[in-house]
Each structure stands twice: as structure tokens, then as C-alpha cells.
Amino acid sequence: MKDKQLSVRAIKEGTVIDHIPASALFKVVSILKLDTLDTMITIGNSLGSNKLGKKGIIKLSKVFFKDDEINKISLVAPCAKLNIIKEYDVVEKRVVDIPDEIIGLVKCVNPKCITNNEKVNTRFEVVNKSDVKLKCHYCEKITDQDNIDIL
Amino acid sequence: MKDKNLVSITDFTKEEYLRLMELAAEFEANPRQDILSGYVISTLFFEPSTRTRLSFETAINGLRGRVIGFSDSGATSASKGETLHDTIKMVSNYADLIVMRHPLEGSARLASEVSSVPIVNAGDGANQHPTQTLLDMYSILKTQGTLENLKIFMVGDLKYGRTVHSLLQAMSKFNTTFYFISPDELKMPTTYKLYLEKMGLDFHEGKDLTEFLSEADIIYMTRVQQERFTDPIEYERVKNAYILRREMLEGCKESMKVLHPLPRVNEIHTDVDASPHAYYFEQAENGVYVRMAILSAILGIK
Numbered sequence: 001m002k003d004k005q006l007s008v009r010a011i012k013e014g015t016v017i018d019h020i021p022a023s024a025l026f027k028v029v030s031i032l033k034l035d036t037l038d039t040m041i042t043i044g045n046s047l048g049s050n051k052l053g054k055k056g057i058i059k060l061s062k063v064f065f066k067d068d069e070i071n072k073i074s075l076v077a078p079c080a081k082l083n084i085i086k087e088y089d090v091v092e093k094r095v096v097d098i099p100d101e102i103i104g105l106v107k108c109v110n111p112k113c114i115t116n117n118e119k120v121n122t123r124f125e126v127v128n129k130s131d132v133k134l135k136c137h138y139c140e141k142i143t144d145q146d147n148i149d150i151l
Numbered sequence: 152m153k154d155k156n157l158v159s160i161t162d163f164t165k166e167e168y169l170r171l172m173e174l175a176a177e178f179e180a181n182p183r184q185d186i187l188s189g190y191v192i193s194t195l196f197f198e199p200s201t202r203t204r205l206s207f208e209t210a211i212n213g214l215r216g217r218v219i220g221f222s223d224s225g226a227t228s229a230s231k232g233e234t235l236h237d238t239i240k241m242v243s244n245y246a247d248l249i250v251m252r253h254p255l256e257g258s259a260r261l262a263s264e265v266s267s268v269p270i271v272n273a274g275d276g277a278n279q280h281p282t283q284t285l286l287d288m289y290s291i292l293k294t295q296g297t298l299e300n301l302k303i304f305m306v307g308d309l310k311y312g313r314t315v316h317s318l319l320q321a322m323s324k325f326n327t328t329f330y331f332i333s334p335d336e337l338k339m340p341t342t343y344k345l346y347l348e349k350m351g352l353d354f355h356e357g358k359d360l361t362e363f364l365s366e367a368d369i370i371y372m373t374r375v376q377q378e379r380f381t382d383p384i385e386y387e388r389v390k391n392a393y394i395l396r397r398e399m400l401e402g403c404k405e406s407m408k409v410l411h412p413l414p415r416v417n418e419i420h421t422d423v424d425a426s427p428h429a430y431y432f433e434q435a436e437n438g439v440y441v442r443m444a445i446l447s448a449i450l451g452i453k
Contacts, residue, residue: 112276114257118234138257139278140159142342 011042014061016083017073022046024076025056027150031072031105032065039063067097072105074098075132075148098129106134107149113139122151153451156263156270160281160317165324168288172298174444174453175289175437182440186452187216193246194220195238196273197229197253202413202435203273203282207250210442219246236265243267248450269449277313283412284317286441287371290434291322294408295368298322302366304330307373307393307418309339314412315373319343329354330363334389336380360393365402370395370428372411374418397422410434 020028025045034041040061046054064084073080074096084092102124108115115122115138124134124143132145143149152167163171178184192211196204204222211218221227229238235258242249243266251262252273259272259279274280292298303322305315309331319329319339329347331339331354338356347354355363364370375393380386394417395409408430411419415431423429447453 110256112254112256114235114255114261117255118236118261120236120261136257138260139255139276141256141278 010088011040011059011061011085012088013086014039014059014063015065016060016085017058017070017077018055018081018083019079020056020058020073020077021079022054022056025058027076028056028058028073028080030150031076032069034058034060037063068099070094071097071099072102075102075106076150078132098126098132100126102126102134105151106143107151108136108139108141109143109147109149110136110139110141113141115139152448154269155449156259156272157281157445157449158259158263158270158272158275159279160284160321162281168285168321168324169298171285171441171444171448172289172292174448175285175440176293177453178440178443178447179437182213182443185215186447187211187214187450190216190247190450191245192216192218192248192250192446193242194218194222194273195242195249195251195253196220196222197224197235197251197258199223200252200274203252203438206435206438207273207282207442209439210446213439214443214447216446220250235261239265239270248446271445271449274313277311279317280313281317282438282442282445283314284321285445286434286438287314287318287410287412288321289437289441290408290410290430291369293437294430295406298325300326300328301368302328302330304332304364304367304370305339305373306332306360306370306395307375308337308379309333309373310337311376311379312373315339315371316343318371319347323347323350323352327352330367331356332358332360332362332393334358334375334385334392336382336385336389337375358392360395361399364399365404367403367407370407370409372409372415372418372431374416394418394420395423396420397426400426400428403428 022045042059045056080096082094083090104121108122123137127133127135134143194204194207199222208218239262248269250271250273254276256276256278259270259275263270272279272281309315372395377386407428409428411431413435
């Protein structure tokens, strides 16, 4: 097993989400609604990492994500890496992609947007993926990376 | 254009803009027709706007349509807390089309998703006011004979001005060269300049109103508001630098026209009014014909 220096245990089968910036870890938990899952989850944060400074890692036993579910975390953890585990082995590695449209999930940065004043689901077109910029479908204003506020 | 919503100026194509220009000219030539007879159109103004509302109501009445609506949400169930969603759902059962002005951005887009009849946005907060843009374009077309290849000067508050942003979006389809003249605090936002660069369009930026003015085909004036300045001393310094005076127009092209979305405060000196270049009042009149065109096209009558 490769994780000698990590302080979390390996899993038999499931998904490992790695390279989560420490500051984004609990947002990832929130986005994926992990608090509602009834399975073994190990969450580690502020672990040492050469590339990113401090990182977080989530290991989910017996959980596999569909692309559109997991891609949502790209908003807060664009460099996250997924390891799909079967029989203690990594059978697949994946990266997350920012989708073209985000429905719900993020609050519009504009306090005068109708979505912040009435019960309306937010909806954004992703107009820039490398420097994340979300254009609100309703008020047309841009919510950028610094202002991403997960609902 | 039948049953299309007009929420943002970008909802319509270049061909649709041109078709609306044609229709507006027809209505200008013949402004009293019975074509809206039997139609009920609602004007829902959740915040007051005398000019736009009266312009729409003239357009509707002039074509024999009937109007229902309100001009201030204070006297309606909106003040009881009824949601926009519910108000629109209800009114779309009564009227054939809804014209709405609302203080919140995105309200017209939401309305278009909830309503069973077409929505025409008469202004949603600081976001869009597409019928203003269309009447600005009609004014440009009437006075210049074309929309193509013009030099348009935008002056004043280019940061917060929704009319200039919207006009830029529309006129960028016609190979326009823009000149942006504003104080540093109120420059045209980068998003729009990047958009022009992507479209391969030239633009110029400056602080001095008198520079290059002789090149202009259109001078579009907007008001520099004190509230927009974080530094009141800066406002005092610049407030007089963006006032258009008659003497500045010497040397301008004969066909050049001065436009303003109104109300005009002091940014166009009254000595300009008598000049043949002044067009801002005719511009407002054009609003009636353009709105007649929009309503008839969306109702599928023309």
C-alpha cells in the first residue's frame, strides 16, 4: 500500500478524493452531501503535501460518483484527483472538470439579484474555466472564484 | 419573433433588430392602426417610470389595444409580500402580453420562465432595458441612414450606465468603432472591452470630451452621478468636465447627432437644444414607434 506517510487507512473499495485544498475540504463535504451518507467515510485535513501546501483527503468506502455529481467540487477544488479503488488497488484515476452550467449550489454575488430575494434556484453559465467566472442566468452578473459562496 | 420574450438585448438577433427597425418606420408613417384591437396588454411597473410607461401605454392605446396594470407596487399585493412568481402567474391569466419594470436584476428573466404569455422587459434594476436600446438604434438608423461602420462616442458614466452597455452589445454587430469618454472612476468595464477585442472591433478611451469629437457620427451622453463616486473631492473635480456645450460641436460632422436616454440634468447644456445636432427629444418620440413594432412582432401581428 502506498500511503505510508498518510495518517489515514486505505479502503478496500470506493473512492478517494485527494488534493483538496485544506480550506475547501468542508465545502466539498457539503457539496457532496456526505453528511447524509450511511457509509464509512474517513476525512483527513491539513495533511502535509509538497505541491499544494496543506491538503485534505476524503476516503469513501463503497461509494462511487457519477461525473456530474463529482464535477461540482471543481468549483472549490479544481485540482482534486480521484482514485477509484477496487480490492485495495487503484483501478482508475480521474480528474474533475468544471461543468458548463451550474444549477443550485452557488449563491449569486449580487444582492440585488432576484435569486437573493425570492425563492429561485440559482443557475450559472461557466464563462471561464481556468479563472473561474460564473455568469448568473438571471441578473447576468459575474460571480468569480474569490466570491464563490456555496449555498 | 412571435411569442419571443424580450428580456435582454442579446435575446434578439441582428436580423430581428433590422426587422424591428423596418416595422418602427412603418408605424412612424402610420401611427394609428387598429391592429391591437381586442388585445389586453398589462404594464406592471413595480417601480415608477413615467416616461417608459407612458411611451408603452401610448403605443398600446394608439393601436387600439387596452391596458391593465399598475405604476407602483406600493398599492398592490406585492406590498403584502406576494412573490413576483405569483404575481406574474396571475397576470398571465389575464393579459396577452406583460410589459414589466422591476427594481431587482433578473426579475424579467424569472418572469419569462413563469409566465404563459410573452414578457417585455422595461428595465430590471441596473441590468437590461432592451426597448431603450432598440429606440436608440432606430434613432441612429434614422439620422445616419445606416447602422453599419459608425463612430459612436459614449460619454459620462460608462461603468454603471445600463443604456451604454446595452447599446454596445447591440451595435457591436454592426462594425462600430467606439470612443469611450469618462472620468477614471467611471470607465467602461473590462468585460465589455474584452468583448469588443474578441469581436475584432477597434475602440478608443479618453478623459477629454473635446478630443476627437469631430470624428463622431453619434455622441451618446449619460449623466455623471455624485452617488457613484467614492471620493467626493474627485466628483467635484470632474463634474463639469463632461458637460456638452454648443461651442464644442463646431467642427463636427453635419450629420452628427447628440443622443441622451433622458432625463437630462446638466450634462447637456441647454444651449445645445437649438442646435441641429440635438436629437434627444426626437429620440424619446421614436420610443413610441419602436414599442409599437416590438409589441406587434411579439404578438405575431406583423
